[in-house]
């Protein structure tokens with residue numbers, strides 16, 4: 001892995017400073033948000049679910065890329081000689097099970113945890129999995145992740161952690177109390193962040209680009225592009241079971257979601273007959289390709305266009321709901337409750353478009 | 358056990374439901390399809406210009422719709438050790454679509470695996486009938502005028518050979534978009550002198566300057582030719598809008614009671 005000079009951004013320095021102020025990583029496992037709708041991407045504020053019966057299932061995707069499905073956001077695993085890289089970590093109580101599955105695939109140390117965004121169903125296991133690994137540090141790498149390099153001759157000493165990398169806004173939001181939820185546990189916080197449009201890495205013989213998708217599902221969304229494997233891990237800007245969940249408390253927006261979906265379509269290249277080729281690991285739901293994302297993009301666009309038209313004609317929210325702008329997609333994506341509910345989606349799109357009017 | 362051999366090149370016979378197959382269905386010609394309200398709304402929102410988008414230009418028909426179209430080559434994949442049929446392959450001429458019907462009873466992929474236009478198919482012989490169950494289909498259409506078939510649909514097909522003729526019956530179950538199973542039969546004739554031609558396809562820009570992210574669709578209530586088809590053929594509008602009742606013989610009178618209603 002190469003950490004080039006520009007990775008020591010102000011953002012990273014800030015992140016490390018924060019980590020230092022917070023001191024030793026908390027080992028308390030906070031109750032992570034559960035989801036009212038089992039398939040919906042999480043948004044804040046529910047009770048602790050029961051994880052005892054959750055099984056972590058592994059789907060080999062391509063070459064050295066795997067998708068792990070348990071409860072919470074899908075996990076992407078990239079393994080190789082350099083170590084293990086994980087995109088998103090589900091809930092903290094699942095970390096042992098996740099680690100068991102990772103160890104069946106690779107014994108190499110966990111070096112990187114990337115977060116597509118800050119929600120607890122994607123970051124809850126950050127602390128546990130980070131502590132199970134260690135970054136190669138030194139050079140211009142500072143702070144807790146550098147413990148590994150302090151004259152230890154390679155072996156990861158006690159206190160070493162893997163890098164937790166996310167967009168700067170993820171760190172900011174995870175430290176805030178939002179919607180009555182406490183801030184995220186200290187040990188789950190990103191210890192390296194980026195603030196640019198995208199961030200490049202090279203790991204396990206593969207170039208990896210992290211794209212920031214502004215104000216989409218949240219204000220800290222990242223989609224991760226594994227360029228050699230031709231796999232995108234996109235987090236909650238795309239899911240296969242529900243209408244988009246847009247977290248207004250974290251400054252998500254319908255236009256951001258649409259932009260992100262169109263960006264995914266720009267990056268994906270089908271192999272043949274408009275399918276296969278670039279594979280897309282959604283935040284929740286099944287493995288996809290361009291055709292699936294196109295279907296979802298169409299759906300979101302069509303509903304957006306309808307509500308925009310209704311807002312333009314001066315309809316109230318109640319009138320918009322009564323006009324059933326999602327009727328043709330409800331049997332597939334609709335749900336009656338939770339953050340991904342049909343009503344909530346209509347409300348958010350309506351309010352966004354009304355504000356933009 | 359002796360099994361029927363379906364190998365060979367089969368040419369589709371289009372005499373049944375010809376106008377709906379070639380040239381193809383009209384806009385808002387939904388009769389005979391057990392659509393629910395959601396599917397009807399999808400149909401009415403469907404603007405054919407969506408086919409100009411690059412993501413759509415080279416899509417093949419899905420396996421359930423493909424039984425209605427295109428010559429096909431069928432061949433068996435034999436396990437060299439056991440000499441048992443491991444799979445039956447089908448190559449369609451149009452859009453060069455290929456599928457495999459696995460005969461070895463392998464496990465289906467998990468629910469979270471990727472779906473495809475042809476889906477994942479397992480087959481078994483029920484007497485002389487090849488019965489095929491397909492899952493993992495990509496979202497597509499039951500009729501190529503915008504009526505949707507979702508990616509949670511499953512299908513059952515029967516391949517029935519009578520000498521040099523074959524009937525394929527396709528039954529679609531779609532909990533999202535159909536109120537009951539949708540059944541279609543299609544006939545094929547053996548034509549081993551026919552070649553299955555290649556079918557390259559490369560998406561191009563069809564409409565210059567189309568805005569990024571533009572998705573053609575009709576706004577609710579703004580379909581430009583909603584009952585053009587029904588009125589041309591003197592059908593009732595209820596018939597044109599489809600639904601399970603329109604598939605049954607008793608409906609015929611209502612269907613024809615057009616302008617008076």
Ligand SMILES: [Zn+2]
Nearest residue numbers: 041042119236
């Ligand atoms: Zn989320």
